[in-house]
Amino acid sequence: MDLILSAFEILMRWDVALALLAGSVGGVLIGAIPGVGPAVAIAILLPATFSMDPIVGLTVLLGIYGSSMYGGAIPAILINTPGTAVNALTTYDGYPMTARGEPRRALSLAYSASFYGGVFSVVCLILFAPLLAKVAPLFGSREIFLAALLGIILVVVAHRGQALIAGALAAFGIFIQTIGLEPVKYSQRYTFDQDFLGSGINLIVVVLGLFALSQAFVLLMDEDEKVHLTKLRGGMFQGLRELSRHPRIATVSASFGVLMGMIPGVGEFTAQFMSYTYAQKTSKRPQDFGNGSSEGLIAAETANNAVPAAAMVPLLALGIPGEALTAMMLSVFYVHNVVPGPALFQNRMDFVVALYLALLILNVLVLIFLLMATKSLIKVVKIPNRFLGVCILTLSFVGVYSLRNSATDCVMAAAFGMIGYILKRLSLPAVPIILGMVLGGIMEVKLRAGMARVKEPLDFIDRPVAFILFLIIVIVLVAHTIRVLKDRKERKEAEWQTKTSSTNFGGLMLRRKSSFLKGRGKQVRARHSKLLRRLTDLF
């Protein structure tokens, strides 16, 4: 109780209140505009938050992260275009509801489910915080190294069908993080005697390039789409009532969200997928899923909104971000010399709880805002794409230039913007680059520190947590290999079934080689030849 009171004390400031309001309203707006995700907004606002107090800056960013998914449900339901990437599953059941004339029901249900997910996860984490504070100190350098390694591996293998290129891009991130002056031996790495590379490539420059500028380029090169909006009539409160009829699905989905959010590199998509599958399997009307099922909508929206609070756990407790948005937030901590990690959980528990409480208040604010203002809010969906591109390009300048007032940074951000644009055109992920950069840096420091007291390779995993993490890494890699082999087998089978070209005789013989050499084959052929001989003898 004391902890919660002291956390409230941290939050009782006018600038924190303003940050909460700005974060919630801004986040909803950003989420509601298709084409501007929370990543773009956080990347742009990041340098502006450096001059604020850590709690104020983080509240704004966390607010945008937490509330963008509420906003993202609006275009997903009304025009079948997810506002943020994680609202993709909302379109499955949300849009069919709009199509049959129930947009208001779908929206209010989405808000209520999101609210439940958000609040559930925050309450869970506040309750778990003391337990986490006990576990966090068990993580030394080796464990943090292994956890970071696990994070990278999970991010890579999560890109099904693209794991190799995702791995290569993560390695690219690890490489660009090494450019510049090496801090221990003071030697230059890959600077090519250029002064501007001496201090390394700034994470924020890369983030702004890969997320904000590339998105601006995509929008500028795109065509404008015509948007038809359905009119909303009536109140927005019926969703809360409908949600209360499905407490089991909402709770299980929120739990999936919390669990998946805590694991680095897994995040919203897996949580949504698992809860949607669960809801469909246990539903009395599974045939409705994908055709406007309220249970499907609840599963999708509850799971994705339970993730932001949980995603803060590895960041705060171990200093390891699990995805791009928390990786960006890490730089806010570093700028203020607050190093997230076990020490933060032990010494500044009130700060951690304050962040969670801020997220809780934020959810309430967003729900109130949305229930009141949805009708006027939906107009932002109509902003034309290319004009949005102009706006993002203008705002990206603030982000990059205010960092060090350097034109070289802007050139580098533009170059990364082009890389990001190419990746988007090819449907390749940019997130592994960012995580490679952040986790690569952490791994370098922690491996060096961890190896100082290690004589034999096996000593590295002689502590229980390190051993468990190592075991998980092995299991993940083995599971991934099995999946790749299974996919390969399926592909081969499909290739064989769909083969239309004529099969040559030599190939046919070669494939039947083993059957020819087996005893049964010999018997059959002997019988055939006997019959053939009898037949030929007749003539």
Next chain:
Amino acid sequence: MPSEREHRFVGPRRGQLVFALAFVVIALLLLSQITGQTRWVEKTKFVAQPRFWPAVGLGGMLLMGGLHLYLLPWRRVSRYDMHEVRNWGKVLEYVLWFMAYVLAVPLLGYLPVTLAFVPALSWRMGYRGRLMMGLSLGFALLTVVLFKSLLGVKIPGGAIYEYLPGALRSFFILYL
């Protein structure tokens, strides 16, 4: 008809081969420079060598990028690939717009340049009506006021502000 491997490939075909080739070539070139660009320090553990992590990064890029290239279902650059490369090149126009904006701000000041840049780029994108021009001007003004005047982000005053009279000059440098 696309083969099963092409059918199961995640993402569009155009440009994949060119990207994978370029990625591997760059990784190879960078890796070939490793002895000159990093140092090997005597009496230091292998994992603490300054060369270790660049080698991990570049090795990973080369190995996994190479495997990705090898497993691509296409072996020849088609004309659609070249169309795509040209599309990547078209982005350079907006990169130039951005860089012109960046270079003009320290000379002419944040507010005047933004007030000119946003409507100009909107005009270029085809929004020439009165409403969109007004919106772009409003957006430009709002951006400057929000970020520089209210949030106080570090953007230097333009060189042109030096010619303004006393009090106005410091106001412009600080807030606009």
